[in-house]
Amino acid sequence: MSIALSQIKAATKAKSIQLEIAGVSVRLIPDDPALTLTIEGAAREFLINDCTPDIELTAAWGSVEEPRAPLLFDSGAVWKLFDINGDRLFSFNSPTLGTDPYKLAILNPEFTRGHVILNSNSFEKGAAIYPLEYPLDELIVLNWLALGRGVEMHSCGLIDSDGRGRLFAGQSGAGKTTTARLWENIDGVKILSDDRIILRKIGEEIWMHGTPWHGDAELASPAKARLDHIYFIKHGPENRLAELSKANAIARLFACSFPPFHSSEGLDFTLGFMSEVVASVHCAELTFTPTREAVDFINGMIE
Amino acid sequence: MEEKEIQKKSYRKPEITEIELRPEEAVLGSCKTAASAGPGSGRCNFPSACSSLGS
Numbered sequence: 001m002s003i004a005l006s007q008i009k010a011a012t013k014a015k016s017i018q019l020e021i022a023g024v025s026v027r028l029i030p031d032d033p034a035l036t037l038t039i040e041g042a043a044r045e046f047l048i049n050d051c052t053p054d055i056e057l058t059a060a061w062g063s064v065e066e067p068r069a070p071l072l073f074d075s076g077a078v079w080k081l082f083d084i085n086g087d088r089l090f091s092f093n094s095p096t097l098g099t100d101p102y103k104l105a106i107l108n109p110e111f112t113r114g115h116v117i118l119n120s121n122s123f124e125k126g127a128a129i130y131p132l133e134y135p136l137d138e139l140i141v142l143n144w145l146a147l148g149r150g151v152e153m154h155s156c157g158l159i160d161s162d163g164r165g166r167l168f169a170g171q172s173g174a175g176k177t178t179t180a181r182l183w184e185n186i187d188g189v190k191i192l193s194d195d196r197i198i199l200r201k202i203g204e205e206i207w208m209h210g211t212p213w214h215g216d217a218e219l220a221s222p223a224k225a226r227l228d229h230i231y232f233i234k235h236g237p238e239n240r241l242a243e244l245s246k247a248n249a250i251a252r253l254f255a256c257s258f259p260p261f262h263s264s265e266g267l268d269f270t271l272g273f274m275s276e277v278v279a280s281v282h283c284a285e286l287t288f289t290p291t292r293e294a295v296d297f298i299n300g301m302i303e
Numbered sequence: 304m305e306e307k308e309i310q311k312k313s314y315r316k317p318e319i320t321e322i323e324l325r326p327e328e329a330v331l332g333s334c335k336t337a338a339s340a341g342p343g344s345g346r347c348n349f350p351s352a353c354s355s356l357g358s
Contacts, residue, residue, distance in 0.1 A: 077332035135331040142331075154328060171325050251322040258329055 020048045020222065022150065022198035022209035024141055027053035028132060031115070032060035038128035042212040042220035043137070055144060057105075057114045059131035064101050064119035067091050073262035079135060081262055090139060097122045105136055111144040138196075138213055142258050146266035150200035151273050154256045156180045156215075157197035157208045157225075161188030165208050165225035166298070167197060168286070169256040170233040178290050179233060180217045186295065191219040199227065199277060206277050229282050231298075232256070236287035239297035249283035250274045 016029040017037055025048065030037050037059070039047065067089055069082040082089040084106060092103040102122035107114035116131040123129060132140070142152055155169035156176040160183075168179045180194035195215030197208045210221040232244070232252045244252070253274040260266035288294040326332070 073330075075330040075332045076327065077330075079331070138331060171323070171328055248320055248322075251320070255322045255324045255329075258331060261330065 016050075018048050018050055018053060019043060019046045019137075019212075021046050021137075021141055021211055022145070022200060022224070024055065024144060024149075025051060025053040026055045026057065026132075026137070026140070029056070029058045030060070031058035035059060035061055035118070035131075036128040037130065039130050042214055042218065043130070045220060046212050046222050055112055055114070055140060057107075057116060057132070057140075059116040059118065059129075061120045062104075062117040064104055064117055064122075066093075066099070066101060067104070079139065088143070090136065092136070094122075103131070103136070105140070107140065107143075111140060111147065114140070134213065138211075138258075141198075143260055143263075143266070145198065145200075146260040146263060146269060148269050150198055151270055152196060152198045152211070152258045153253070154195065154258070155197045156194045157192040157210065158183050159190045159192070159223070159225040160299070161186065163225070164229065165227040167199075167208055167227055167230045168233045169230060169253070171256060175233045175235050175288065175290070177215045177217045178235075179288075179294075180215070180219050182290070182292060182295050184217070184219065190221060190223060191217075192221050192223055192225070194219045199273075201273075201276065202226075204280075206281055227277075227281050229284075230277070231284055231286035233286050233288060236289065238287065239289055239294050240287040241297075241301060242285040242287075244283055244285055246275075246278050249278045252283075252285075253277060 015037060016027055017039055018025060018027045028037060067082045069084050069089060071080060072083050073081040078092050078094060080091045082091060086109055088107045088109065090105040091101045093101050100119060100121070102119045104117045105114055116136070118129060118131055145151065153167065153169055154171060155167050156179045157165065157167050158180070159165055168176060170176055177194045180191050183189050184191050192208060192210030193214055194217040196211040196213040198211055199206055199208055206227045207224050208227045209224040212220050214220040250271070254271065257270060259270045288297070
């Protein structure tokens with residue numbers, strides 16, 4: 001197998017699909033007459049009309065085998081990252097599909113151009129495919145953001161009925177989906193996501209953006225809001241808010257983020273960005289009960 | 304001089320606070336939903352991290 005991003009021919013824009021997630025536009029172009037693209041689930045909410053994209057990707061069927069290249073990172077699960085002469089190659093494996101990867105994606109170091117190769121032995125023949133299927137879409141956007149543009153948080157984000165942006169951050173089991181369900185039917189409240197929120201700086205303010213990568217509540221919106229409060233959530237017997245030191249808040253933000261562990265520059269940016277977030281957004285630990293009283297408690301805290 | 308000494312902050316012993324990091328979540332290692340982890344997702348039987356949902 002020989003793979004080089006520079007050798008990939010220009011594909012037709014016809015039948016392409018284009019998404020925008022947190023202000024990042026991604027165009028996906030089929031580079032194979034036998035490939036029919038589709039898009040499923042919440043990602044459909046993020047489709048946009050054709051415009052000049054930040055990231056342009058082509059996709060085609062192909063013969064795929066394990067890359068022979070320096071390994072940069074092994075996730076320990078479905079994906080690994082390799083260095084191909086400076087370009088970045090994601091390889092996706094599943095033991096249910098044999099030893100060869102079911103998909104490869106090669107991107108330039110700027111994460112602005114790339115090509116996806118779908119293993120024709122791994123997918124149903126003739127089926128329409130979404131080549132960026134999780135986790136590839138999220139990995140591409142995360143790596144593009146890590147080049148000085150933003151950070152994704154494991155969190156539930158919502159805009160309350162007064163237009164305030166509230167972020168409820170926590171790892172699995174902390175109560176993100178529970179929080180989303182407590183707030184979702186309240187008049188004037190909009191849930192941006194019950195599991196993944198992207199933070200970016202707009203001017204001097206930190207804004208939060210919804211993403212398609214929802215949790216069990218399946219709540220996902222392409223809307224955005226200025227971020228006013230961050231709560232590090234945990235279940236408890238009563239509703240309680242505890243202030244945090246800035247160092248503690250930064251550490252908790254990091255633990256609830258998806259940093260690019262393979263990139264020292266990306267890690268530097270991520271920590272610096274979190275320092276900026278903590279400097280401009282109120283952060284606290286929220287212990288809460290899974291009841292409507294938790295919502296009233298938060299609303300009662302409004303200064 | 305004496306007044307300045309009175310205004311000194313009292314010494315607080317540095318404390319270490321441990322914040323849990325879950326690598327399998329931080330690297331997108333776990334499945335997002337039961338139906339979304341590649342073409343084999345419907346038959347997923349990953350032996351470790353990928354067998355659990357990471358919401």
